[in-house]
Amino acid sequence: MKLCIHNGILLNGISNEGLCAVLVEDGKIKDVFSEARYESKCFADDVQIIDAAGCYITPGLIDTHIHGFKGHGTDVCTKEGILAMSKDLADYGVTSFNPTLYPSSEENMINSIKEIVKAMGHEEGAKIMGIHMEGPFISPQKLGVQRPETVRAPDIPLMQRLWDASEGHIVNMTVAPELKGMRELALFCIEKGIILQAGHTNAEYKNMLEGIQIGILHSTHFFNAMSQMHHRNPNATGAVLIHPEMSCEIIADGVHVHKDLFTLLQQDKSSEQIVLVTDALTPTEQTGEHLFANGEEVKFTEGCFHRVADNVIAGSGLTLIKAVENTRDFGFALHDAVRFATANPARIMKYKSKGTIAPGYDSDIIIFDQNFNIKQVIIGDKIVK
DSSP states (O other), rough: OOEEEEEEEEEEOOOOEEEEEEETTEEEEEEEEEHHHHHHHOOOHHHEEETTTTTTTEOOOEEEEEEEETEEEEETTHHHHHHHHHHHHHHEEEEEEEEEEEEHOOOOOOHHHHHHHHHHHHSSSSEEEEEEEEESOOTTTTTTSGGGOOOOOOOOHHHHHHHHTTTTTTEEEOOOOTTTTHHHHHHHHHTTTTTTESHHHHHHHHHHHHHHHHTTTTSTTTTTTTTOOBBOOOOOOHHHHHHHTEEEEOOOOSSSSSSHHHHHHHHSOTTTSSEEEEBBOOHHHHHHSEEETEEEEEEEEETEEEEEETTOOOEEEHHHHHHHHHHTTOOOOHHHHHHHHHHHHHHTTOOOOSEEEEEEESOOOOOOOOOEEEEEEEETEEEEO
């Protein structure tokens, strides 16, 4: 496939480049140039021309922490369900994602991992980059809505079995740095290339420093399910803010994190160290009266999902394009908001050919208008929307 997208505002994860054109050939970005140069070019008959009509042209969105979407997810994990997620997510501008597993029994985790691996390479929409394990090596004191019986102490033989089941496709893993045996587990994971994230953690500041020393340099849904800052002990939240080498996921729905804390984040963290995620639950964008996530009935109210049984917040119903819009509304420049959902997750997860519109990168491209409506989605060598 050869195509040229023109007459759009380029937001390539770096800055606003003005009206531009992007030439795509065989799933790769061939060239990027100004609209003036486009007008002087002559294209062969086999090049499809797409007029962006003044809309934004950006890299495809990358969600590195998502449990489910539109009724399909990892809580009831099947190859078919994960592929349905892939197709539906593409309609919302997501071109790559990491299906995120809850901690559960070893048998269930291994079966779920194998189903995701079976789906890889068969996507009709967003590409499955690999698996995010949200546990099971997390703190019993910071479970959120995770089930206490599923949490485990660091266990390298178990980790090896999970890794073997994944055929090398575990990309990132949420862990609690304070757990006994975490150093050995972290060294094992880093040797395998797994990105470690501090989350669901009750770590004291000293535990976080030890985690940083062994390579736990990213954090899961910052501010949520972690020990909060105290003036005599900065704890997990303080460590992320204090140490520039720490990057952070954040859920920008305005509920999980107060919008004014984004002002603090803007002042304290480099624009290269912030990653937007949805942490979306299976019923996100799903209609119907009785909705379920991780085996429990939930309802969407006050901007997120709540567990019906006790009204505890169960998780997000956010889409990533809405997260970009919200982040802009919370005070960040639009090109930075786009970067947080494209270039930054690609770099932190070591996806070398994704997240930026530049020659040689994969042609994962979306077009959206000033109201954040998705107009076009291109993934590799296919127009999927």
